[in-house]
Amino acid sequence: MVKRFKRQEYARYKKLGDKWRKPRGRTSKMRRYEAGKPDMPAIGYGSPKNTRNLHPSGYKDVLVRNLKELENLDPATEAARISSSIGKNKKSQMLEKASELGIKVLNK
Template identity: 40%
Template sequence: MSGQLKTKQYRELRQRLKERKPEFLRYDADKFFKLGRQEKWRRPYGRDNKTRLKIRGFPPKVSVGYRLPKDIRYLHPTGLKKVIVNNVDELIKLKDQKDNVIVIIGGTVGFKKRLDIINKAKEL
């Protein structure tokens, strides 16, 4: 029961912190269409760049303070830990943790092994 309570608390805390974190856009993304949509964050380097200087009223700059706490950092939105599995043996090792873990099949796993992993997961 305490494991479920802990995951619920983690889920709620993660959601609250993610809502508070701003969407980091590239500087001048609102002025130029091509900068705003596809572009990821890039550090502003200009001498008088207001974002670089962290002046109020300008977009926030990416910094360490926005990072999530260690307990929550790599969790699935449900509050459970994600584990990548590449073969059946790795899946069997997770047998006793199945209530606290979400299993993700690795991207490089072929079709036959993928079917084996899925069938074994249904048995467990």
């Protein structure tokens, strides 16, 4: 589970939203890591190396542009994401081939 860091004073102003921004103010309590303030991102919060950069399904996300690239995938560890520039006809062919080879397609 990845920790979601909150922006400084996100609760005070609705327009700020929850998206993280580094506090840069001279007197910022959050920047100075004072107690009672939200946590800031640090190296210790990193995800484990073996799960880093994986799709939530657990597969490695690989962009595929043609049938040859699709055939080179390892179905045990890699999942295909078909390029958006592929047309409807080619995409249907690629989906058929993927089901034959047992490859998971992330954007059907």
